Amino acid sequence: MKSLTVLDLLDLDLKEHNALELKCLAGRKGLVREITVPELNRPGLPLNGFYENFAEQRIQLVGRGEYAFLEKLFKERETDSVEKLFTYTIPCCIFSHNLQPHKYFLEIAEKSHTPVLITSLTSSEISVRLIRLLSNYFAPQQTVHGVLVEVAGSGVLIQGDSGVGKSETALELIERGHRLVADDAVVIRCISGNNLIGSGTNKVIGHHMEIRGLGIINISHIFGVGAIRDEKQIDFVVQLEEWDSSQIYDRIGSHETTTDILGVKVPYLKIPVKPGRNIPIIIETAALNERLKQKGQYSAREFNKNIIQWLESENARKVYLENYNNKQDIK
Template identity: 35%
Template sequence: MKAIEVSELAAQFSLEVLAGVDQLDRKIMKARAYRPGLEFVGYFEFFPQEHIQILGKKEITYLHSLSENERNHHIGNIVKYHPPCFVVTAGQEGLKYLTKYCDQEGIPLLRTNVATAQFLGMLDAYLLKTLAPEISIHGICLNVSGIGILLRGKSGIGKSETAHTLIRRGSRLVADDIVVLKKLSSRTLLGTHNEKTKEFLALRSIGLINVVRLYGRQAFQDETRIVLDIELTKWRDNELNNDLELEPKFTEYMGVQIPHIEIQLQPGRDVAGLIEAAANNWYLKQQGYSALEEFMKRLEVE
């Protein structure tokens, strides 16, 4: 299972360390933060102790309203579960009692000036992507007309040349050669690069090019949601399907099914144009439009 250290979290969000400075190597393994509520009144039946604990204005105001003995009792009950860290939001002060207990138990206590709701949104998004299960596959990842596409095929089939044509037409490169796929949910797959190949595209007979230097910042983006898996294959006579609507096929990555399209290559075929058409057609289908249904309705009218 993937994990990050509390020190990485502190650096990512410029968090102030109030306690547990020698415990910043503690591991964070859960992708959602938690705001304790019922735990302050002693109910710990479903307490997610492995999650980051967020203390916003509501929680801190409640603790301030208690007597010293009550406050010590409630804080003592929570820290004994040793969550990875506490984060106090909205720059709240008067936290000596929290600092004392966190130092005693070796739990990092961090603080941000960002409002609670805003910080929770940023934190959960960061953790979800950072801790997501991932695999690396061979291929090219592109964003075509706002649609994330995984372009695959055997070495030398023409993936890079096709990608280059698409980039010149306005598409964006995400990753070449090694594509990192992250599973954000049972239906969401994110494609990104491995940092080393960022912005680079390898073209046979030309060599390595930097698409940002050649075509500008708009030629690249860091990540995209993958919604189409397109495979380039060699031409096979009498095997090119010409049905009005093809039976849907899927490729599965880490349990996430992605619509799959095979495009056979032959001199003269506008492969880049076909990929653009596939992307735009997928988008129309998501909006509820079917070209086949419209065509059949026209036939009925006649």
């Protein structure tokens, strides 16, 4: 099972709206404890003495309500439920709003090697940021061979056999103003069960490309930082393959084809490659067409509908003319 330690949580270099602003007040020997689930727990019931089904594997978040109750317990010297809290191997306790834990609370935490952290963020804000971070960290993921580019706002995963021209196609798309996310190896994470986010395996080398005959190139240096991005939602998959005259390729596009990635169905397009076909423009058009589909406009379906209406009108006109001619012959 994937996990990270409390120390990892403290060491994360998060900026702006992702920053956790955490500081450790006690229990530093327990910073190696692992966080194994992307969920939080508010320990109101346990502090009141109810420990049945206590979620000890979760981070314990103490807000103003729990803090006021703790102060009451310490004032009345009823600390049994607090002491029992630290008999469980909880990952850590986090106090929001810069609330300073009671001295005795810190002493118990220190003895049990349980990290006690503090943040200036509100309970709701630290909850949102932590859940977002942990959900991303624990999200199911897989690494696939291909190139991920952002084309007209859509994330396009280009796959195919080695040497079919994936990187060259992506390079021309970048030259046309689109952006590279990752080349060769793409890490895909499934967020919230239905959102596929793709990124490179390494931020240092992620925006480099290997072009046969040219070597390794740095996209951000050549085309500028506007030609790259760190991650992107995958909207559809393009499979490049050598043209096979024995195969029948879709020429209408009325049937929606999908592929499965981490249990999520993603639109799938197979494009045959041969000399004379401008693959980047085809992919660019496919991306625009996919955006139209997301808005409820299906070109192939509308084409079929118009053809059917035209055929029906033609048939109706023929029937009318035949009936009219028959009547004229009788007269």
